[in-house]
Amino acid sequence: MEQKVETPDPTTKVCSHCQQSIPKGANKCPKCQSDLRNWFSRHPIITGIVALFIIGSALSAVSGDEASNSVVSTKGPNVEIVDITTRVTESNAVWSKYAWNLTLKNNTDREQSVMAEIKWTDAEGFVVDTDNEFELVVPANSEKTFNDYDLIDADVAGNIVGIEAEIN
Numbered sequence: 001m002e003q004k005v006e007t008p009d010p011t012t013k014v015c016s017h018c019q020q021s022i023p024k025g026a027n028k029c030p031k032c033q034s035d036l037r038n039w040f041s042r043h044p045i046i047t048g049i050v051a052l053f054i055i056g057s058a059l060s061a062v063s064g065d066e067a068s069n070s071v072v073s074t075k076g077p078n079v080e081i082v083d084i085t086t087r088v089t090e091s092n093a094v095w096s097k098y099a100w101n102l103t104l105k106n107n108t109d110r111e112q113s114v115m116a117e118i119k120w121t122d123a124e125g126f127v128v129d130t131d132n133e134f135e136l137v138v139p140a141n142s143e144k145t146f147n148d149y150d151l152i153d154a155d156v157a158g159n160i161v162g163i164e165a166e167i168n
Helices: 044-062
Strands: 012-014 021-023 071-073 079-091 095-106 112-121 127-138 143-153 162-167
Touching: 079 112, 079 143, 079 162, 095 112, 095 127, 095 162, 112 143, 127 143
Parallel strands: 071 162
Antiparallel strands: 012 021, 079 095, 095 143, 112 127, 112 162
């Protein structure tokens, strides 16, 4: 017995829901009324939000993710801030991980312990987020670099342009 092979009609396609033959360009099945558009076409608002987030993340990555340095205040002549830097090391739709390095210099003959407040600021100088570090111990007559990170909410992370530090 010879089996007959049907050649498909180039003007039709099969509905993925009801398996019926429908016109090739149809966005909606005329038989079962199923929406045949892809997920992105069916959800344009979510697609737009995701696209904006991806573009923002890419621009942040291209810009070097390094905020400008700023030294705000020190603990008098005993301990001073030498340098403060930050950089985005990880990012997703919820938060960005801002790593920071803080270099302190102890100008005394005794070990000093300080508390530091790290502040991320926007273009107008407003504080977007902070991180407090306690018991930072700097050996006598030396410099020491401390590092940590802070998870900053994705809604505000894109506004960060600078970092500041205060020690007490």
